[in-house]
Amino acid sequence: MTQTVTILGSGVVGLTVAAELHGRGYAVTVIDPNGAPGPHGCSWWAGGMLAADCEGEVAEPVVVRLGREAAEWWQSAGAEITYNGSVVVALGRDRQELDRFARRTENHKLLSRSDLAEVEPFLAERFDRALLMTQEAHLNPRPTLLALRSRLAAEGVSFVQSGEEHGQAIDCRGLAAQDSLPELRGVKGEMVIIRTNDVQLDRPVRLLHPRFPLYIVPRGDGVFMLGATQIESGERTRATVRSVVELLNAAYALHPAFGEAELLEIGVDARPAFPDNLPRITGKDGTIYVNGLFRHGYLLAPAMARMVGELVIDGKTPEIWHEA
Amino acid sequence: MPVFYGTDIQSRLMLGTAQYPSPAILADAFRRSKAGIATVSVRRESGGEKAGQAFWDLIKELDVALLPNTAGCHSVREAVTTAHMARELFDTRWIKLEVIGHADTLQPDVFGLVEAAKILTEDGFQVFPYCTEDLVLCDKLLEAGCEVLMPWGAPIGTGLGLNNIYGLRSLRAHFPDVPLVVDAGLGVPSQAAQAIEMGYDAVLLNTAVAKAGEPAAMAEAFALAVEAGALAYQADPMEPRDMAAPSTPVIGKAFLE
Numbered sequence: 164m165t166q167t168v169t170i171l172g173s174g175v176v177g178l179t180v181a182a183e184l185h186g187r188g189y190a191v192t193v194i195d196p197n198g199a200p201g202p203h204g205c206s207w208w209a210g211g212m213l214a215a216d217c218e219g220e221v222a223e224p225v226v227v228r229l230g231r232e233a234a235e236w237w238q239s240a241g242a243e244i245t246y247n248g249s250v251v252v253a254l255g256r257d258r259q260e261l262d263r264f265a266r267r268t269e270n271h272k273l274l275s276r277s278d279l280a281e282v283e284p285f286l287a288e289r290f291d292r293a294l295l296m297t298q299e300a301h302l303n304p305r306p307t308l309l310a311l312r313s314r315l316a317a318e319g320v321s322f323v324q325s326g327e328e329h330g331q332a333i334d335c336r337g338l339a340a341q342d343s344l345p346e347l348r349g350v351k352g353e354m355v356i357i358r359t360n361d362v363q364l365d366r367p368v369r370l371l372h373p374r375f376p377l378y379i380v381p382r383g384d385g386v387f388m389l390g391a392t393q394i395e396s397g398e399r400t401r402a403t404v405r406s407v408v409e410l411l412n413a414a415y416a417l418h419p420a421f422g423e424a425e426l427l428e429i430g431v432d433a434r435p436a437f438p439d440n441l442p443r444i445t446g447k448d449g450t451i452y453v454n455g456l457f458r459h460g461y462l463l464a465p466a467m468a469r470m471v472g473e474l475v476i477d478g479k480t481p482e483i484w485h486e487a
Numbered sequence: 488m489p490v491f492y493g494t495d496i497q498s499r500l501m502l503g504t505a506q507y508p509s510p511a512i513l514a515d516a517f518r519r520s521k522a523g524i525a526t527v528s529v530r531r532e533s534g535g536e537k538a539g540q541a542f543w544d545l546i547k548e549l550d551v552a553l554l555p556n557t558a559g560c561h562s563v564r565e566a567v568t569t570a571h572m573a574r575e576l577f578d579t580r581w582i583k584l585e586v587i588g589h590a591d592t593l594q595p596d597v598f599g600l601v602e603a604a605k606i607l608t609e610d611g612f613q614v615f616p617y618c619t620e621d622l623v624l625c626d627k628l629l630e631a632g633c634e635v636l637m638p639w640g641a642p643i644g645t646g647l648g649l650n651n652i653y654g655l656r657s658l659r660a661h662f663p664d665v666p667l668v669v670d671a672g673l674g675v676p677s678q679a680a681q682a683i684e685m686g687y688d689a690v691l692l693n694t695a696v697a698k699a700g701e702p703a704a705m706a707e708a709f710a711l712a713v714e715a716g717a718l719a720y721q722a723d724p725m726e727p728r729d730m731a732a733p734s735t736p737v738i739g740k741a742f743l744e
Contacts, residue, residue, distance in 0.1 A: 221508045267700060348541030373644055373694075395542035438545060440509035 165190045167330030168475065173199070173322065174206040175304070175460045176453050176467060177335035178311050182240055183468035185320050187476055192321045192329060199322075200308040205337060205399075205432035208354055209460050210380050210390045211304040212367045213237070214249055216270045216296050218459065223441060225483070226459055227269075229466035234300040236465030241314060242307045244300050247366035250274075250283055251294040254416060260371040261294060270298045285362050285418055301367050303382055304461060331475055332450045338397070338435040340454055343447065344487075347454060349397030349433030353406040354390040356382075357414070359424035370417050377413035386427065389414050393458070402431040434458055442467055444474065447487035451475070489523075489666050489688040491635050492581070492613040496552065498523035499683055499713040501668065502706070503693025505558075510545045512702050517549045520706035525551045526583050526691065528558040529573045530565075543576070554615060556583035561590070563603045570607050582607060583615045583637070583670075593643040595619060601627045608632030617670050620654035622661060629665065636662065637670035637691065640682065644694045646674020649681055659686045676705075676712030683716025684724060 166189050170177050173195040185191045197203045215230030238244045251271070253260040265271060271294040280287035282295060316322055334340055341347045364387070370377040380388045392406045407429055414421040437443055437455040442463050445452040453471055456463050470481035489496050501524040507513035517525065527546055546553065555573030560566040563586060570582045586603055588596025595618055604614045608631055616628050620638040628636060638658060641647035649655055650672065659667060669682040670691040679690045690713060699705035 223508075348545075349538070351538070396538040397541055398538035436509075438509065438514075439511035 166476075167192070169194060169328040169330060169332050171195070171328075171332065171334045172204075172336040172339070173197075173312065174204040174335065174337055175209070175308060175464045176206075176337070176456060178308060178315070179236075179240075179464040179468035180333055180335055180453060180471050181315055181320055182311060183472040184475065185315060185318065187472055189476070190319075190330075191315075192323065192326070193315075194323055194326055194328070196324050198324055199312060200305070202430070205352070205434055206304060206308060206460055208352065208391075208430040208432045209304045210354075210367070210378060210388055211302045211307070211461055212249065212378065212380060213244070213300040213302065213462055214296065214367065215462060216268050216298055217249060217251065217369060218462065219268045220264055222459070223439075225441065226463065229442075230459065230462040231298075232466045232469065233462050233464075236469070237302055237307070237461070240311060242302050242311070244302050245366070246300045249296045249299045249301070249367040249369065250279075250286065251296065251369045251371060252286060252290045252292075252417070253371040257372055258292075260373065261292065264371055265294055268294075268296070271296050283364055283366070283368070285364065285420075286368065289418055299367075301380055302461065307461075333471060333475075334450050334452045335454070337454065338399070338433055340435070340452060343450075344437075344445065344452055344454060346437050347435055348395075348438075349399065350436050350457065351394040351396040351398050351431065351433045352391040352458070353394075353402040353410070354388060354392075354430045355407060355410050355414075355426065356386060356388050356428040356430070357421065357424040358385045358387070358427055359421060360385040361420035361423060362387075362418050368417065370413055372413060375409045375413045377410060377417065379414060379417065387414075387421075387424070391458070397433050398431075399433045400431060402429045434460075441483065443483055443485045444470060444481045445485040445487050452487075489668075491524075491615070491666055494552065496523035496689070497521075498710075499689040499717055500679075500710055501526065501554070501670075501689055501691040502696060503691070504528070504546055505693055506697040507702055510542065513697075514545065514549060515703040516696055516706035517551065519703045520696070520710050522706075522710075523551055524554050524689075524691075525549055526554045526556045526693070527577070529555050529576060530557065530559050530569050552581075553577050553579060554581050554583050555579065556617075557585045558583075559587065560585060561587050561596075563599045563606070566599070566603045567606055570603075570612060574612070580611060580613045581615065582612050583617060585617045595639070597621065597624045600624075601631055604628055604631040604633050615668070620651050620658055622654075622657060625658055625662065629662070635666045635668065637668040639671040640669045640678065640690075641672025643671045645672055646695055647672055648674060648678035652685075655682070655687070656685055676708045679709050680712040680716035680719070683713050684719045686720055689713075 213233045219227040276291040364381045367380045436457040473479040500522045502522040557566040557569040586599040641650045666688045668689045673692045
């Protein structure tokens with residue numbers, strides 16, 4: 164008899180867990196009152212950088228290690244992955260930020276201006292050195308999520324907006340699971356999407372800055388995502404002028420041509436995080452909770468999904484297991 | 488140990504709560520720092536419905552005195568409003584008053600600072616002003632009702648240490664009975680020790696710990712430094728002098744000049 168699971172939530176965690184269990188022969192139902200992925204969930208607003216090494220600057224080693232599984236998983240799940248690495252730069256007076264970043268991360272190559280001119284010519288107009296993070300990749304979150312959901316639906320995964328839970332319940336509701344996981348908190352993030360054909364970038368770029376760090380992810384057709392603030396607040400609406408100005412200013416500092424870009428979207432949501440900002444698989448009252456992916460949704464969801472699969476099917480306790 | 492507005496504090500170290508990799512690491516850093524006071528920023532996290540509550544609850548669990556601040560406020564009105572919000576949120580009359588005058592250097596607006604300090608003191612607040620080491624300014628802040636002064640060592644977040652030793656020394660000499668705290672600009676523990684050796688009551692820092700590769704270890708290093716500084720101050724350090732003075736007697740050797 165086919166084993167059944169019910170997954171609550173269809174953000175990046177819910178969908179990767181659904182794909183993993185479906186791939187291993189389980190009958191999967193996904194319940195999400197909001198329907199298909201959209202602006203109501205924070206997966207919609209993500210950068211989509213599969214940048215395990217960069218995250219190592221601040222995040223714990225486990226994030227880096229688990230994050231290295233991401234690109235391959237996404238690719239085998241049918242997502243379009245760009246394996247171009249990413250570039251890290253710092254403005255003139257913050258040059259030492261680049262040294263500090265290099266000390267605290269792995270898998271990078273220091274680029275001179277002429278090296279940079281070959282990798283990202285537009286940046287070479289502005290920066291005389293940069294780090295190329297050679298092992299990193301990126302994806303475009305929205306089409307990736309929608310395509311994954313369509314494929315799963317076509318293959319028989321059932322998506323409903325309400326209904327009974329059958330079999331093992333797996334709660335992937337993100338911040339909404341605060342009702343069951345009291346340690347969960349929101350960390351507000353604001354982002355901006357712009358369009359310009361005056362700058363071309365082939366890979367995500369991080370601008371190190373002591374006050375206004377920024378990343379820019381190229382989405383193709385001249386579209387760029389600028390992210391993201393990180394504010395200790397559970398607020399999921401209300402992008403502030405100050406945050407948006409800081410993001411736009413940082414982009415303008417990265418390359419003045421961004422000054423003429425068209426503003427397409429301003430986004431805001433809160434990331435679900437535990438006090439250590441590390442993800443958890445929690446067992447509580449018979450339900451499995453997968454949560455706390457913080458700013459590492461697309462980076463960590465594949466490893467989380469793998470571990471949920473190993474837990475549910477093989478009975479193997481995940482390394483990030485929490486018994487509530 | 489320092490006494491601020493009649494409250495005894497059991498540590499010369501005050502720590503900020505911003506920019507840590509996670510609240511768990513922040514808590515760890517506080518434990519190892521043995522800091523007596525945590526400053527907490529109110530302004531940016533002030534969404535509707537107390538949106539920052541989850542983070543503040545974690546801060547409250549640190550079991551230290553809370554000193555809310557007006558970080559990021561650029562005008563008197565903004566600072567005063569933020570102070571009122573802080574009083575309500577944290578149930579304290581203490582406020583670390585920052586009125587920023589220059590967006591790039593984050594230098595205090597000293598004129599706005601005096602004005603805001605007067606308004607807040609009259610309103611029952613106990614103000615900890617983030618100021619420069621200017622003697623006249625500090626005098627005006629005391630006149631405005633402040634009973635603590637918090638001159639910068641260097642601009643916020645720079646880690647440059649004590650930029651104007653002369654100015655800081657002369658503040659200490661002019662205000663022997665006012666609690667003085669070096670606030671901002673410290674990067675490494677030796678700079679904190681230096682401030683306390685000069686007779687400063689405490690130091691306040693954030694970036695130096697939060698942005699260290701190992702925040703908790705750096706927090707402990709600062710704790711040891713302020714302890715060393717205090718011990719040295721109490722031990723009455725020698726005065727520096729130009730003439731070399733050997734510590735072993737030179738009997739039997741000829742004077743060279």
